[in-house]
Amino acid sequence: MTRFLASRLLQALVVLLLMSFVITVLMTLMPGDPVDMMLAGNPRATPADAARLKALYGLDKPLLERYGHWLQAALVGDFGFSRLYAQPVLTILLPRLGNTLLLLGAAMALTLAVALPLGVYAARRPYGWADNAINLFCFAGISVPAFWLALLLILLFAVELQWLPASGLGPVGGEGWWERLPYLVLPVASLTLASIGGYTRYVRAAMMGELRQDYVRTARAKGLGEGRVVWRHALRNATIPIVTIVALEFGALFSGALVTETMFAWPGMGKLIYDSIMGNDLNVALVALLFATLTTLAGNLLADATYAGLDPRISFKGDGA
Amino acid sequence: MRTGLAAFTLAAALAAAPMGSPAFAAKDELVIGMTQFPSNWHPSMEAMMAKSYVLSMARRPFTAYDPDWRLTCLLCTELPALDKGTAEVETRADGKKGIKVTYTINPKATWGDGTPVTTEDVLFTWTVGKHPQSGYSNFDLFARDIVAIDAKDERTFTIHRDKAVCSYAEINDFEILPAHLERAVFEADPATYRNRSKYETDTTNPGLWFGPYRIAQVEPGSHVVLEPNPTWWGAKPAFKRVIVKSIENTAALEANLLAGQVDMVPGETGLPLDQVLAFEKRHGSRYNVFYKPGLFFEHVELNLDNPALADVRVRRALLHAIDRDAISKQLYDGRQPVAHNEISPLDRVHAPGYPTYAFDPALAAKLLDEAGWSERRAGVRHNAKGERLSLEIMTTAGNRSREVLQQVLQAQWRQAGVEVRIVNEPARVLFGDTLEKRRFKSMALFAWISAPENIPRTILHSSMIPTEANNWAGQNYTGYRNPEMDKVLEDLEHVCEPEANRALWAKLQTLYAQDLPNLPLFFRADPFILPPWLEGVVPTGHLDSSTLWIETWKAKE
Numbered sequence: 054m055t056r057f058l059a060s061r062l063l064q065a066l067v068v069l070l071l072m073s074f075v076i077t078v079l080m081t082l083m084p085g086d087p088v089d090m091m092l093a094g095n096p097r098a099t100p101a102d103a104a105r106l107k108a109l110y111g112l113d114k115p116l117l118e119r120y121g122h123w124l125q126a127a128l129v130g131d132f133g134f135s136r137l138y139a140q141p142v143l144t145i146l147l148p149r150l151g152n153t154l155l156l157l158g159a160a161m162a163l164t165l166a167v168a169l170p171l172g173v174y175a176a177r178r179p180y181g182w183a184d185n186a187i188n189l190f191c192f193a194g195i196s197v198p199a200f201w202l203a204l205l206l207i208l209l210f211a212v213e214l215q216w217l218p219a220s221g222l223g224p225v226g227g228e229g230w231w232e233r234l235p236y237l238v239l240p241v242a243s244l245t246l247a248s249i250g251g252y253t254r255y256v257r258a259a260m261m262g263e264l265r266q267d268y269v270r271t272a273r274a275k276g277l278g279e280g281r282v283v284w285r286h287a288l289r290n291a292t293i294p295i296v297t298i299v300a301l302e303f304g305a306l307f308s309g310a311l312v313t314e315t316m317f318a319w320p321g322m323g324k325l326i327y328d329s330i331m332g333n334d335l336n337v338a339l340v341a342l343l344f345a346t347l348t349t350l351a352g353n354l355l356a357d358a359t360y361a362g363l364d365p366r367i368s369f370k371g372d373g374a
Numbered sequence: 375m376r377t378g379l380a381a382f383t384l385a386a387a388l389a390a391a392p393m394g395s396p397a398f399a400a401k402d403e404l405v406i407g408m409t410q411f412p413s414n415w416h417p418s419m420e421a422m423m424a425k426s427y428v429l430s431m432a433r434r435p436f437t438a439y440d441p442d443w444r445l446t447c448l449l450c451t452e453l454p455a456l457d458k459g460t461a462e463v464e465t466r467a468d469g470k471k472g473i474k475v476t477y478t479i480n481p482k483a484t485w486g487d488g489t490p491v492t493t494e495d496v497l498f499t500w501t502v503g504k505h506p507q508s509g510y511s512n513f514d515l516f517a518r519d520i521v522a523i524d525a526k527d528e529r530t531f532t533i534h535r536d537k538a539v540c541s542y543a544e545i546n547d548f549e550i551l552p553a554h555l556e557r558a559v560f561e562a563d564p565a566t567y568r569n570r571s572k573y574e575t576d577t578t579n580p581g582l583w584f585g586p587y588r589i590a591q592v593e594p595g596s597h598v599v600l601e602p603n604p605t606w607w608g609a610k611p612a613f614k615r616v617i618v619k620s621i622e623n624t625a626a627l628e629a630n631l632l633a634g635q636v637d638m639v640p641g642e643t644g645l646p647l648d649q650v651l652a653f654e655k656r657h658g659s660r661y662n663v664f665y666k667p668g669l670f671f672e673h674v675e676l677n678l679d680n681p682a683l684a685d686v687r688v689r690r691a692l693l694h695a696i697d698r699d700a701i702s703k704q705l706y707d708g709r710q711p712v713a714h715n716e717i718s719p720l721d722r723v724h725a726p727g728y729p730t731y732a733f734d735p736a737l738a739a740k741l742l743d744e745a746g747w748s749e750r751r752a753g754v755r756h757n758a759k760g761e762r763l764s765l766e767i768m769t770t771a772g773n774r775s776r777e778v779l780q781q782v783l784q785a786q787w788r789q790a791g792v793e794v795r796i797v798n799e800p801a802r803v804l805f806g807d808t809l810e811k812r813r814f815k816s817m818a819l820f821a822w823i824s825a826p827e828n829i830p831r832t833i834l835h836s837s838m839i840p841t842e843a844n845n846w847a848g849q850n851y852t853g854y855r856n857p858e859m860d861k862v863l864e865d866l867e868h869v870c871e872p873e874a875n876r877a878l879w880a881k882l883q884t885l886y887a888q889d890l891p892n893l894p895l896f897f898r899a900d901p902f903i904l905p906p907w908l909e910g911v912v913p914t915g916h917l918d919s920s921t922l923w924i925e926t927w928k929a930k931e
Contacts, residue, residue: 085806089846091420092511102513103845105506109565134569138594139414141569148594204625211633219633220626222596225617318621318630320411320595331802332413 061357065350072346073127073339077120080335087136087333088112110136123339133336137329142340146325150344152222153310153321159237160244161299168249172256173288176264179257187253194250203243203316210239220318240317244310255298259291266290296359300352401907401929402614407627407636408643411595411620416573417549418503418510423643423919428618430921431600432583436477436545438922441912443722443826445544448922449491450477453543463538471868472521473538477545479529482607485552486580486588493525498553502560502567509568512547540870541827546918555581586611586925596620612928624649631903632657638908641666641900642919648775650901651707662904665709668915669718669825670898672710674767674783675809675818676891678853682747682763683816689890690731691741695790697733698895701782705775706896713894715883716822716830720897720915723827725880728887738790747791755791764793768808769819771798779895780819809851810840818851821898825917830882831863834891854891906930 088106107113111122126133132142175184211219218224223233263269264287272282311323322341329337410424417429434448447453454460454475461475483491500523502508503516510516522534535542560567572579577592586608587600600616619636621627624645630636639645645653647665654663674692676683683689698712714730717723742748747755747763755763767783769776777798784794794817799808808814822833832838836855838848862882869875902913910926 084808085802089810090802090806102511103847105513106509106511109507109509137413137420139416139419139569139571139574145594200623204629207626207629207633211635212629215633219630219635220621221619221635222593225591225597225599225615315623316626318596318619318623318626320593324595324622331800333802333806 058354058358061354065347065354068350069343069346073124073343074120076339076342077123077335078116080330080333080338081116083330083333085333086112087335090333091136123336132340135329135334135337137332137334137337142336145337146322146340146344149320149322149325152319153314153323156237156240156244156313156319156321157303157310159241160248161303163241163245164248164252165299167245168252168256169288171249172253173260173283175253175257176260177283179261184257187257191250191253194246194248195254197247199243199247199312200316202246203240203313206239206243207316220316222319240313240319243313243316252295252298255295256291259294260287263287263291293360297356300356300359301349303348303352402612403617404613404615404908404927405617405619405635405637407619407621407630407639409620409622409624409627409645410643411622412598414574415577415589415592416568416571417551418512418547419568419571420511424620426917427640427642427919427921428589428598428600430585430919431587431616431924432585432589432603433549434483434585434922435918436548436550437543438546438918439826439914439916440918441914441920441923443720443914443916449480449483449550451480452478455543461542464534466521466534470536471538472535473542474532474534475542476526476530476532479531480607481529483584484605484607485554486583486603486605488605489552489554489581490528491550491584492528493531494528495550495553496531496548497523497525498557498560499548499551502551502556502564503548505560505564505567507565507567508560515547537868539867540875541829541867546825552581555579580605587616606925609925611925616924628653631661637905638911639903640920641902641913645901645903646775647706647710647899647901648778650903651709653903660906662906662908663901664904664913665899665901666913666915667709667711667718667720667897667899668913669721669828669917670821670823670900671713671716671718671894672779672819672821672896672898673713673716674893674895675814675820676852676893677812677814677816678891679812680765680816682765685745686889687741687745688747688763689893691738691745691790692787692792693731693890693893694734694738694741695792696783696786696893696895699733701779702896705778705782706899709901710896710899713897714887715894716833716886716892717879717883718897721826723876723879725876725883727880728884730887731890735790742791750791753788753791754793762793763791764795765816766795766797766814767817767819768797768799768804768814770801770804772800776819783819810846812840812851812853814851819895823917829863829866831867834859834882834886835863836860852891854889856885856889859885859889 088103088110091106092103104113111119123133134140135142135145138145171187175187178184207219210217217238218236219239221236223236227233264283269282269287272286273279310321311327313319314321314324322344326338326341326345328334329341408424408427410422412422412425412428414420414425415429417433436447436449437445437453438448440446445453452460454477456462461473464472464474466472479491479493485491500516500520503510503513519536520533521536524532526532533545555572559570559572563570572582578589580588580603583589583603584605586603586606588603589598590601591599597617597619600618602611602614619630621630621636627636627639627645628649631639650663676689678684702708702710702712715728719726742755742763746757749756757763767780769780780796784796787794804818804820809818824830832849834850834854836850837860838850839853839855840846840848840851859882862878862885866875866878866882869878900913900915902911904911907929908927909930910928911920912923913920
């Protein structure tokens, strides 16, 4: 297991290194010089001003030299400054990462809390009226665009009923989690309703497969209670593909959260990634995208490690080769 | 399809929203909703409207244009003037004519921590501004325009300017810094000052602010809280707290307004005109909605290197072929006035009497015939060489209002036999690359923003045509060259005698109207949505935000 983990961490480092270079190249190839964009609203700026600022931001140096400097500094934990925000990259990024993790974590927990029982219930009574109703609900959830759902929730619960706040992280000046909780409800509901459908379908399919297996028949034949057979034996095996999907999905959610974050004015990573790319803020875009990559890699690793916990037949011995 | 569905649902749901009074916040608190969040807080590092809007509550420039578009003193006691002896033309050591202007800082002015605002701050600001590593984008003002500053005493100082310009009294962009806080940071390492300034590292430090309000809390990307500044020397502001929320999605911002979580949406950086027009129809009775035409000049930029557009007859025909009055009425409910010239009629220097181009399809056809585009094949005009009169028009992709306007223009020009293809690009590409490097083939639809009495030198002077040789500097994207116009633009800077100055402005507007280097369309109007209980908000219609006078805002008794 240790060799496996070491090998995967090494792979992750190589992937991150390659990604950092690819992102730098792609951002450099994008049209629009950052300094020219900065001076676009200043008719008094001269060619000398532009040249001075480009030198100041190191934009006059060749790509490889710029990348080399960034990498050298990054290796000692200095990720540079944001050109747009005039602040260290991590100062901008970490609070937003926290906001996004809170939002996505809450949404994922709620999604699983609903999708698991719903999927299991549907799998145990396939093609019955309950299964059909659940399927209908699932397809509706999958089909509804996120921004449309978010708007409807805002209009219903914030504008019409005025039960919940429409946007923001919390009340101004309110720091307690109980004060912030109402602000989390609508964005989490929006993300959850959109993803419950997909997860329920995964759980249903996996459980239907497991419930047909010999070991389930054997367990029933041995006289084990139906609850124990379903929840302790079948669900444990059905969880393996679900864990993979959850782990992989989590990385993708960073960019997927953009719509929800924009609609609910939730200052998170999705929005930051978008703004930094549009604003040609290379340092922020680079680190933010590397974080998203890292999350995907960590999710993968977590999925692999969880396999062993869930299914004793899976072993990582000798996997390091 | 999904977008259409969502728009329909939103419109239906908003229409069905409750018609009672919105849930007003307590009247000692004002919540402002904007579509942008300021990216940084230093007053001179990178200009953006959202930042200027917020900082105008917490700072004051020496001079600014007021809502009546008159230059006024905000931090100084009196505008300098030649006849008062506070401005004087001088001959510099190199023999060039310059001007020296004297200002006195308001004697009551203090920073939020009680330290007086003095000439020390002025001198320190100049030191920072002219330092090549400070990161200032308006370096020109500090390093070239201002050649020296003499401090007479703690409050009075004299600025020596490079040229004896008529606009000598204006120093709107000289954003003063607190020397007692920023000097140590700057002197420690000027090259990294732009990242280590206390405006970024200690934004809520009271000593950074000296307006009626000071920044008390910042939640990046979400909101800013401003509280009254106890050391403010002017009229006491009415609100105990002003909260500026950033909600980028305009539909969500509108929903926040209806939910009572936002009290007002300013015109400076709020909702687009078409959305406010629709909002007003549904909810206008519950809000005070008004439109302030200003200095956003929507126009079609022309590339005069295009052989067809190089002919002034074609340019005039294109303008005669557009029914701008009908467009204004149909698309903007008449709220956005038609522009006949680059200078707004609201500007003091506007001089009527120049040629205008009314909708006249017959005259457009005649001009195109004269220009050699006389043969119509399948509705499109061709010249004697068999070339089609086919042009491209670009604008910022995703700007719904401009995209609709673009389609109307395309249809109206089609009627005149001009084929127009739409090729849009994201704003960052259009402004950051295509226009700047003059890569647009024929036409681009966008807006210029200016200040009152602003000489359009960077847009119309032939030396301002971006080329590789000048590192793509200047904004004369059109490639307009007219020695007469160059001379007028140069003279306008230093011919200050009122009669002669007026004549030059009139000449500029006539030359522009005759040559049509671009096609004037509309002066954009900023739409403001205010709660009925709020009074005192006076929109300016130019670059200086209405928040520069926020101490006059209050809840109705």
